[in-house]
Amino acid sequence: MSNQSISQILKVIMYVGFCILIIGLAKLQIVDGELYSEYAKNNYVKKSRLEANRGEIFDRNGLPIAQNYPAIHLAIIPGFIKDVDSLKAFLSTCLNTTSEDVDKFLYDTRFRTYRENIFIDNLNQQQVAKFAEYVNYFPELRFSISNTRKYHIPNHFTGYIGRINQQEYARLKDKDYHYNSFLGKTGIEKEYESILKGIDGVKLNLVDAKGKDLDLFNSITQNRNNINIPPVNGMDLFLTIDLKLQKFIDDSFPPELRGAVVVMNYENGEVLAYVSRPEFDQNIFMSKIPNNVWESIKADTTKPFLDRVSKAVYPPGSVFKVITAGYGLENNIINRWTKLSYCDGGLQIGDKYVKCWNRYGHGRLNVIDALKVSCDVFFYDLSFRIDLDNFCYFVKDYMLSEKTGIDVPNEANGFFPTTKWYKNMYGPYTSIRGHMVNLSIGQGEMFMTPLQICALFAGIANEGVWNKPHLLKKAVKGDSVLTITDFIENLQVRLPNSLENISIIEEGLRKVITQRKGTAHSLYRPNRNIYGKTGSAEHKEGKETHAWFAGYDKDSKIAVTVFVQEGGGGGSVAAPIAGKIFDYYYKNIGSYNDEN
């Protein structure tokens, strides 16, 4: 290589280098210049979020169920952390967080290291005092004051809110969610998230690069730095729930038992009470749950988190007999006078003797009396004349074994079998007739939620017009009001029974209460029109039966379903609870409820 060529090489390199720089600069300043000057204009404006107040939740009479309260949260700016180990040690002594909590937090926030990321919600007074002493040593710790939620009664329908998690944030960040946003996680909070949330506002401040507010120069800049887009607060929800009734039911339900109670206005499907026992207090989710508490809740065999009203399914037992009776009547298999086989405490079917619940027997009964005394034999006999698959459609038309569509998310379907299902399960030679016998009295492979049962009885009470159960009465903000019809269409369904047949069933349900032999005679009140049906569903060998009572009061126009898990007999356990509810409602609320 001659000495001449080194200068040539350098020259070429220099030409290329300058070309690259000129092209790069031209792209930046000429091609994209407009874009970058737009950036530059916005650059010295700091956007901060003005959090919208989440809508609050009230009962039908305006009593608060879930409200916002200001609280102090602990935020961490990961970029300012000097010594992770000492931070971990400090947090673990003050808040009992583990090292893994902090590691996970730091991993989750790795792309926003210079932002305030909420670490712990809702510090209590002692914790704040403890932090205030040491906060100077940890520049990464910040107190953040914003709303938290307080739930006034433990319940399963409102659900609860929580901080947005990684997956939700990835999905929702374009929809006005912030990495510290709250989000309805379950229940009403989740269902009506879009109207509860509101729209966060923006506060624009002229700042220097360190984020320092330049408000000082307000007069010079003619208010250029005070451009605010105020937040739009969320809508307040008024639920159909009657909080007093809800509380009364809470108190009257035997504390040691599990179960569910639903009270509906059968004329419009409004759910007045939605009780699932045992309960849990959603407020525990509003701050960090101590690990031991969390473990004990998870280990609790009574499953307090389970919503037994709409998310758990159980065999309905004898309350289902109204459907079997309805099918028989509607398909002209029986009429109101038809008497079926003699009940001597059971029925001989082929080589099997199937028992009635009453071993002394009921004799020959028509459908009304069979409902009254809940005679199993009548329905066994009826079941021989029923085709399973047709029956399955009929059950579906009664809005059983499918979601009612209540505005609480994750409702259970329930289940009703078909011939095909039995053949798949038990092989092609299984006796459908045998299964049918079981199904006719609400036993066997059928599962329903207490809500479905309540909606069914409400439909019967409402002369065969089934109303979709719902919890939202209205959503209000200023002058604008939304009602349930803005969210759910087709609120009503015609049940597959004629009015005449419904009145026959109702006659049976009435006799359950009025006549001495009726299974729920304890509910008899003179001058009151209470109807009902009890059930004691067997579900597992050797366990107590599930106690059911489903009924309605024609005076105060409510349908009540009481379900007590492994509670025993429907007439002895469930019906008295329902009786208290009927009485309470009739006395206290029935009178003024009509105003709403």
Added chain:
Amino acid sequence: MTKIKNFDLGLFIAWFLLVSVGIVIIYTASITSYGEFIQIDNFYIKQLIFFMLVIPLFFLILKIPYFIIDALIVPGYIISIILLVIVLFTPEINGSNRWIQIGSFRLQPSEIAKITTILIISKFLAKPHQGDSRKILTGFGLAIVPIFLIMIEPDFGTTLVFWVALFSMLLAVNVPIIYLIILIAPIVSISLVIFSPYSSIVFIILLSILLFKLKFHWVIQAISVLVNIFGSIIFWQILKPYQINRILTFIDPTRDPLGAGYQVIQSKIAVGSGKLWGKGFLQGTQKNLNFLPEHHTDFIFSVYGEELGFIFSMLLFSLFFFLLIKIIKSIDKIYVLERKIATVGIFSFIFFQLFVNIGMNIGIVPTTGVPLPFISYGGSNLVINSVSIALVQKYLVEKGFMK
């Protein structure tokens, strides 16, 4: 002794203008104003003082006999090494040990080491009757000491300047380019492995094919390939997440707009928003609201681009281009090998810093702490760059004498 007719006036004027422009830009970079609020830092005054010192120094270098400079090369190198060691024991400034604080001035030994290392390498490379491997060993041996010391300061960007100068000087003494490729190969494969392990594998395969075709001794082939493979694997495994993050942030600065990508984004916004004619002298909004904390040093071009726009940036480029082309031309005019090599080294280190600095200001080169020669604020930097130009001028002036 000095022949005025060989004095390259163009080179001198280009240098003078560049430093003057630098002071003007440092002046605007020193002022952050908003409304009636004005904050003026004294950077431009300090720089002006240095400029006043540098002009006599320039002529002093032209005046003193060359043998004095020659005699100073080895002691200068040793002193700069000593300073690089001392700087490691001084208090940290901004998280690294780059400066020795003397009164209100900061001495940056790595700047001094740039010119002394170039001079000593050219002195030794110019010795006759050396084989290629001996040249490489000499060059590396002399460069590796300051590079190592600067690495642990740490100041990665400056070490790159040393490598570039070293390679260009080795090229100037006719070391075949393939040797240099073999030497650079590990760095390339390590860089590639950061982006994608596969590209690194392809590169190593291509390298071994090349070595085989050129019929290198099998020992050299084996060592070269093994070094590449192990280097890549080691770096692939030991690269820390924040380092990967830094690289990824370079590719997409918006990943961390307040962290690693902050400066790049703000600088691009500043330069881009200058558009064709700029926002006007002293009028840069990015600068005035202090979005770039260090806009009088490494990111000074962003102030220039924002306030003066594309047209004036082209003027600045032309000045640089003129200066550099003058240096290249002088390479051919200088006949003493040692000085020719030194001129090549000086050209490379000035051009490389120019390219990397403006490249990072407009976001096409990763952020490395390399200042813009003659323009960025910094006494050591200004003095050393000016001394380099003065040396080239001296070589030109004295070429007749040595002939």
